[in-house]
Amino acid sequence: xxxxxILIAGxxxxxxxxxxxxxQAEGYRHLLTPSREDLDLTDQHQVRAYLRHKQPDSVxxxxxxxxxxxxxxxxxxxxxxxxxxxxxxxxxxxxxADIDRLLFLGSTCIYPKLAPQPIPEEALLTxxxxxxxxxxxxxxxxxxxxxxxxxxQYGRSYISAMPTNLYGPGDNYHPQNSHVIPALIRRMHxxxxxxxxxxxxxxxxxPLRDFLYVDDLAEALLFLLEGYRESxxxxxxxxxxxxxLELAKLVADxxxxxxxxxxxxxxxxxxxxxxxxxxxxxxxxxxxxxxxxEGLKLSYNDFLGxxxx
Ligand SMILES: NC(=O)c1ccc[n+]([C@@H]2O[C@H](COP(=O)([O-])OP(=O)(O)OC[C@H]3O[C@@H](n4cnc5c(N)ncnc54)[C@H](OP(=O)(O)O)[C@@H]3O)[C@@H](O)[C@H]2O)c1
Numbered sequence: 013x014x015x016x017x018i019l020i021a022g023x024x025x026x027x028x029x030x031x032x033x034x035x036q037a038e039g040y041r042h043l044l045t046p047s048r049e050d051l052d053l054t055d056q057h058q059v060r061a062y063l064r065h066k067q068p069d070s071v072x073x074x075x076x077x078x079x080x081x082x083x084x085x086x087x088x089x090x091x092x093x094x095x096x097x098x099x100x101x102x103x104x105x106x107x108x109a110d111i112d113r114l115l116f117l118g119s120t121c122i123y124p125k126l127a128p129q130p131i132p133e134e135a136l137l138t139x140x141x142x143x144x145x146x147x148x149x150x151x152x153x154x155x156x157x158x159x160x161x162x163x164x165q166y167g168r169s170y171i172s173a174m175p176t177n178l179y180g181p182g183d184n185y186h187p188q189n190s191h192v193i194p195a196l197i198r199r200m201h202x203x204x205x206x207x208x209x210x211x212x213x214x215x216x217x218x219p220l221r222d223f224l225y226v227d228d229l230a231e232a233l234l235f236l237l238e239g240y241r242e243s244x245x246x247x248x249x250x251x252x253x254x255x256x257l258e259l260a261k262l263v264a265d266x267x268x269x270x271x272x273x274x275x276x277x278x279x280x281x282x283x284x285x286x287x288x289x290x291x292x293x294x295x296x297x298x299x300x301x302x303x304x305x306e307g308l309k310l311s312y313n314d315f316l317g318x319x320x321x
Pocket of ligand 1: 021022025026048052053075078117119174176177178
């Protein structure tokens with residue numbers, strides 16, 4: 013098993029690099045992590061030639077165009093098109109190259125806006141999506157279904173995992189295009205340095221979310237790659253939820269910002285509650301290990317450049 017060659021598409025991103033760390037720690041030595049310059053995954057010819065030439069035993073799709081509410085609701089066509097192309101190229105060309113094992117990373121954004129909570133895997137396509145990230149969600153749904161149908165039609169071990177919100181080393185701390193945790197870390201840190209009196213957070217602060225430390229996800233993904241053989245996608249989350257306001261307070265505490273936290277209800281909230289039902293994962297024997305406070309401390313160290321890379 014450890015002699016297998018594994019392509020980690022997006023292997024230099026947050027999830028991909030966590031996956032590389034995990035695989036290396038487990039003794040996997042033949043890892044392929046081409047950069048975008050080496051291999052543009054939206055280009056079918058490049059992907060076909062690369063897979064034929066390298067012939068990996070397994071493919072992990074950790075490449076995608078990702079972003080927060082602002083980026084998702086602004087660059088809607090780009091999110092739909094680029095993600096569709098990446099998935100279609102990697103899944104179809106893996107099949108053509110006779111690669112039998114593939115793990116696709118979706119997201120809990122695939123589920124309907126008003127899905128039952130915690131969200132079971134079966135909630136997929138039962139009602140309308142959250143409009144702010146429709147392009148991203150539609151593309152991810154197509155990726156999930158491609159895996160299911162290559163599994164069913166061709167007997168390929170193409171599986172897909174739906175992680176909840178992730179955070180950790182290698183996160184994107186961009187002021188506009190980042191997810192909630194890296195955005196909060198940056199803003200709380202800047203407010204602390206400037207000795208600001210307050211930090212304003214987008215929306216009402218009421219939405220409930222769950223957050224998983226990325227190294228816990230990587231452990232779950234390896235667990236699935238080695239043993240999960242079902243066509244149904246599977247959720248991976250923390251099993252715990254927290255409001256955005258409570259999260260902001262926790263980040264402020266970890267960072268050491270002592271001013272006030274003010275909500276701005278004029279900005280969009282997104283889905284009111286989003287928590288993945290992880291009972292299928294826990295029944296298989298997987299549990300997350302890192303508490304939110306501990307993960308935030310590690311992330312803040314990473315932001316400061318002190319974390320292990
Ligand atoms: N972050 C989360 O909270 C979260 C939550 C649920 C699911 N996920 C899923 O987890 C996966 C990884 O996310 P992440 O947070 O690790 O994102 P990330 O840090 O932005 O990494 C994505 C990687 O994909 C690469 N990539 C994007 N388009 C490419 C292209 N056309 N050709 C080659 N490489 C390309 C990026 O390369 P560049 O560096 O050159 O852009 C980057 O290395 C995605 O499928 C995402 O949907 C993430």
